[in-house]
Amino acid sequence: MDLTAINPVLLIASLMVAATPILLAAVGELVVEKAGVLNLGVEGMMITGAICGFSIAVETGSPLLGFVAAAVGGAVLSLLFVLLTQVALANQVASGLALTLFGLGLSALMGQGYVGIKPPPMSRLDIPVLSDLPAVGPILFSHDIVLYFGIALVAAVWWMLKYSRVGLVLRAVGENHDAAHALGYKVIRIRIAAILFGGACAGLGGAYISLIRVPQWTEGMTAGVGWIALALVVFASWKPWRVLLGAYLFGGITVLQLNLQAAGVAIPVEYLAMSPYLVTILVLVILSADKSSAPASLGRIFHASH
C-alpha cells in the first residue's frame, strides 16, 4: 500500500470531470420533475446527445459546435416524449423507458460510421498565472469550459426556481397542475419547455462523455450514467445544490476507489467498486430526511378538461 502515490490535487481535478456528465443530466431532469413530469428517458437522451455531439464535432472539427448539436439532439429526442406524454397523454413511466431503449438503438445506428475515430480535442481553459498556481490551479482553473458551464447551470437553475417568476410558475405547474391551469398558466406549454430543457441538458452530459471524458464513440458508452442522474434527483430531494453535491460525491468516490486500487490498499475490491453507489445513497438518504420538495403532481397526466 502506498497512499502517497495518490495526488489529492489530481484526484479532485479528475473527480470534477467524472461528475460533470451526471451533473448536467441530473440538473436537466430536476427541472423536468419540478414541472411535474417524470422522464425516465435520460439515458436514451444522453447517448443520443453523445453521438450527435461526436458526429458534428468530427464533421466540423469544432467541439463547441458538437456540444450545441448534442443539446439539440437530446432536445429533439425528448420531443418524442412530449408527443407521447403531453399530446397523446400516454403513461410517463412507460414512455420514458421506451425513450431510453429507442435512444440506445438510434445512437448505435447513427454511430455506425464513427467507431474508431478520434474527435477534435476540446481546449482547456488556460489562464497564464492562475492555471499555474499549485493545487488551486489544476482544480479551479484548468478545465474545459463545459465543466464550468455545468456548475453555472446549477446556480442558474437554483436561482431561476427560487427567485424568478418563470421558476415560480414552473413549480406551481409541478405542484398542482389543475390550480395552475385555473390561474391561466399554460400547463402543457410549460411542461414541454421543461422537457426540452431536460433533453438538451442530458444531450450535453452525453457529449461530455464522448467528447471529453473518454473521448471516442462506442455504442452504449454512457453505461448507466443516465440512471444514476435520475436517482440523484430524487435523493437530492429536488434541490440543485444537493444534485451538485451528489454528483461530485459519486464522481469523487468512483475516481477515489480506482486510486485506492492502484495504490494497493488492502480493502477487498468489491467493496471499493460498490462504494460510490453506497456512499452516495447513504449521504443522500440522510439529506432527503427533509421531505419538503417532491413536486405533488409528479408523474400525473394533465388534461385540461378535468
Next chain:
Amino acid sequence: MKPIKILAGAAMAFGLATTAIAEDKTKVGFVYVGPVGDGGWTYEHDQARKAVEAEFGDKVETVYVESVAEGPDAERVITDMALKGADLIFTTSFGYMDQTINVAKKFPDVKFEHATGYKTAENVSVYSARFYEGRAVQGTIAGRMTKSNIVGYIGSYPIPEVIRGMNSAYIHARKVNPDVQFKIVWAFTWFDPAKEADAAKVLIEQGADVILQHTDSTAPQAAAQAAGDVITFGQASDMAEYAPKPRVSSIIDNWAPYYIERTRAVMDGSWASSNRWDGIGAGMVGIGEISDAVPAEIKDEALALKAAIADGSYHPFTGPLKKQDGSDWLAEGETADDGTLAGMNFFVEGIEGDIPQ
C-alpha cells in the same frame, strides 16, 4: 375446387417449400457480451461471424444478440436462440458458462460452443485462445519501454483468463527489467469506456507510463494519448487507429478459422464436443505490428520471443517460478500444464496486491 381452396393449397405448398429450404440452411447463433462496435472483443467475434457467412454463403444463416449481460439473463437469450432453430450456438464470454451448460441440457440436438470456459458436455465444446502467449510479448515490450518502472494494468474480472494474462505479462516484464512494478486496477466490467478511461487516467497519475488492459474498449488508448508520453497495446483487435503511439502493438483474436471449421463440422455431421486452446502458432492469437515508437532492438527481441512461442520451443510459463506467497510452483525448466493454467487463481511471486475473491 373453389378458388379459396386453391389459394389455401398453394399457400400450404409454398409454406412447406419454404420450411424445406429453411431446413437446408444451417443456423448459427452468436451471443455477444458487448456491442459489435466495441472495437475489441465482440468486434472480432462478429468479424468471424461474417467470415462464416462469406465462407458458406446461402447454406448458412447467422443470428446474433449483442450486449447480453453475463449471468441469468443470458440463459433466456440462449434458450430463445435454440427455440428459434439454431443448430450451433457460440456463447462468447466467460460469464455465460453455467447458462450455456443449462440450456444445452434442455436442447440435446443443438451444438454449443462456449468461449473461454472450462465446463463441457456431450453437446458443449469449449474453446479459447492462448492470449497469455501474446501477453508475454507485450510484457517484454512493456518492461523494456517503461521509464518510470511502473506498469499499469486494467483488469476486468478476477477470472483465470485475466489472471493468467497478468502473470504472463509480469513474468516477461520482470525478465527484461528487474525493477518493474505492476499496479493493478480491477474495473469489474468488460466494457465501460468511461470507467476504463478513468482507470487509465488514475494509473497514469500514479506514475504508470505503460498501460496494459484486459477490458474491451479503446478508451484507455484515448486516455493515454491525452496524457502524452504513455504507451498502450491493442486488446482483442488491432486498435491501429491509435498507432504508432500510444498503441505500440496488440494482441489480435482471430476466431474465423475456428468458427468456419466448427460450422462445417455441424453441416457434415462430424461435430463432437472438444476443448480447443490455440495460440500464436496456430494463428488464433495474432500480434499486431510493433510500431516505430518501439526501438529496433526491443522490437527484434519481442519478435524473437514471438517466434519461439510460435514454434513451440519456448513456453511462457517455464520455471523456476514461485507463487506470490513464496511457495514453489514450477521447478527449473518445468512448464505449466494446461489444467493449472486453465484454473489459474494465484499471482506469481513479485506481483503486489490480492486477487479479489
